[in-house]
Amino acid sequence: MTDQMHRIALASRPTGAPTPDNFSFEAADMPTPGDGEILVKVHYMSLDPYMRGRMDDAKSYAQPVPIGGTMEGGAVGEVVASNSDAFQPGDFAFGMFGWASHAVIPANQCRKLDPAHGPITAAxxxxxxxxxxxxxxxMEYGRPKEGETLVVAAATGPVGSMVGQLAKSLGLRVVGIAGGADKCQMATDTFGFDACLDHRAYDDASALRAALKEACPKGIDIYFENVGGKVLEAIIPLMNPFGRIPICGMIAWYNAGGLGANAGDEKDNLPKLWRTVLVNFLSVNGFIISNHWDRYPAFLAEVGPKVASGEIKFVEDIAEGLENAPQAFIGLLEGRNKGKQIVKVA
Known part of the structure; x- marks a missing residue:
């Protein structure tokens, strides 16, 4: 085995959208596992929008990546050395191995992968x-009911496509919003959405709202929020009484800092939003999935067989090479990926 590994470190904190200069590709000595730890050779790593927040030194639900620190993220790889009875060399594991070719991590912070659930990238x-x-x-905050209408943006990403397919299987009308005609076609043809709107085809929230009104003639009962921006502005007036809005992200605002645009950059829609929540009796629930890992076995038991059978479909966009992770991440934030963005490392 080589005596060196490689990693992507945070070289500087971005102002606005990240650039390649914010990252550094570095060699380092191969780490050695201690008691209860495993050494993993990373095969694939995940790129996710939340990582943009880790690049800012701002108050959040998790600590930022320090300057010079390895960019954090989930990955899957092969155990090459183990000081734990839970893993043997040759096992495959998921863990927070970061943007790196190898990593040492406590075995109790990793999950052994079951090949019966599909390719390791599915993890x-x-x-x-x-x-x-x-x-x-x-399921927890959307509380879907047959005959209702659900809207989800970033419809072809791994979150949006899961939401849409589950809702469709439960008898809801499902309308997606995505960036580009090709993604909209993927939403309907691959994931089975009833309709999908290209947000890039509409100049402002009012135009998008008019198109949504046609696509959702009975109004919107559930809006799964992972985007924010003009999509949220377009949807709020169309929410039905007793509608539900689960909130897991706001990618449209990530490059503007932790709370979005500066106060003087756009009109203040908070009073209108807050009044709509009140008079329409809306349930708005923010959640961070890391607080709910106790529910993961139930998810895997329910959804794993559906993925294995092809009932739940997925699309992966795989970039080649650890050194290309920064550019792929920048593309993810700009919506250039098609499906789940992954980097092949090994």
């Missing part, structure tokens, strides 16, 4: 944190 998307986020948010 990064459809059967990993994103898919789990969609399932938990929809």
């Amino acid at each position: 990064l998307g459809v059967l990993g944190m994103p898919g789990f986020t969609g399932w938990h948010g929809l």
Whole structure:
């Protein structure tokens, strides 16, 4: 085995959208596992929007990546050395190995992968944190009922596609919002959505709202929120009484800092939003999926067989090479990926 590994470190904190200069590709000595730890050779790593928040030194639900620290993230790989009875060399594991070719981590912080549930990359998307986020948010906070209408943005991503497919299987009308005609076609043809709107085809929230009104003639009962921005502005007036809005992300605002645009950059819609929540008796629930891992076995038991049978479909967008992770991540934030964004490392 080589005596060196490689990693992507945070070289500087971005102002606005990240650039390649914010990252550093570095070599380091191969780590050695201690008691209860395993050494993993990373095969694939996940790229997810939440990682943008880790690049800012701002108050959040998790600590930021320090300057010079390895970019954090989930990954899957092969155990090459183990000081734990839970793993043997040759096993495959999921863990927070970061943007790196190898990592040492306590075995009790990893999950052994079951090949019966599909390719190991599924642990990064459809059967990993994103898919789990969609399932938990929809079932716990969306409370779907047959005959209702659900709207989800980023419809072809791993969260949105999970939400839409589950809702469709429960008898809801499902309308997606995505960036580009090709993604909209994927939402309907691959994931079975009833309709999908290209948000890039509409200049502002009012135009998008008019199109949504046609696509949702009975109004919107559930809006699964992972985008924010003009999509949220378009949807709020269309919410039905007693509607539900699970909130797991706001990717449209991530590059503007922790709370979105500066106060003077756009009109203040908070009073209108808050009044709509009040008079329409809306349930708005923010959640961070890391607080709910006790529910993961139930998710895997319910959704795993559906993925294995093809009932739940998924699409992966795989970039080649650890050194190309920064560019793939920048593309993810700009919506250039099609499906779950993954980087092939090994």
